[in-house]
Amino acid sequence: MFVLDHGNYEKWLSVHYPNMCILSSKHPDEYNHFQEGYFTVHKTSRRFSSTALDHAHKQVNAAMKGDRGAVGFAENPSALRRWMVAGPEIARMIQEFEGDCSTTDEYDHHKQKKGV
Numbered sequence: 193m194f195v196l197d198h199g200n201y202e203k204w205l206s207v208h209y210p211n212m213c214i215l216s217s218k219h220p221d222e223y224n225h226f227q228e229g230y231f232t233v234h235k236t237s238r239r240f241s242s243t244a245l246d247h248a249h250k251q252v253n254a255a256m257k258g259d260r261g262a263v264g265f266a267e268n269p270s271a272l273r274r275w276m277v278a279g280p281e282i283a284r285m286i287q288e289f290e291g292d293c294s295t296t297d298e299y300d301h302h303k304q305k306k307g308v
Contacts, residue, residue, distance in 0.1 A: 235287070252283040 216223040225231070232242035243251070 252280055 215226070229242065232244060233248035234242055235248070
């Protein structure tokens with residue numbers, strides 16, 4: 193945070209760190225969720241290819257927009273509602289289609305071998 197000059201994160205680190213240290217005693221359910229990896233999205237079965245929730249959301253939006261982009265949702269509440277309801281499902285179908293067309297073996301990560 194300091195090296196990359198993220199000022200807002202630097203300011204809140206002194207609050208966030210103590211909260212995370214007492215998370216297991218104050219909020220054991222949330223702590224267990226963190227330990228089980230529920231703060232990330234797993235798009236594949238690879239062990240090290242998890243994505244943060246906000247990043248996964250941006251990827252879903254990018255898949256929906258495609259090359260031409262999507263503009264004008266703020267001005268049209270009906271279009272925004274359709275985007276919010278149908279967007280994740282359409283992105284899931286696109287991902288499923290791309291997965292069916294893929295020829296790579298997604299289950300073997302180069303670091304998940306006995307030699308490593």
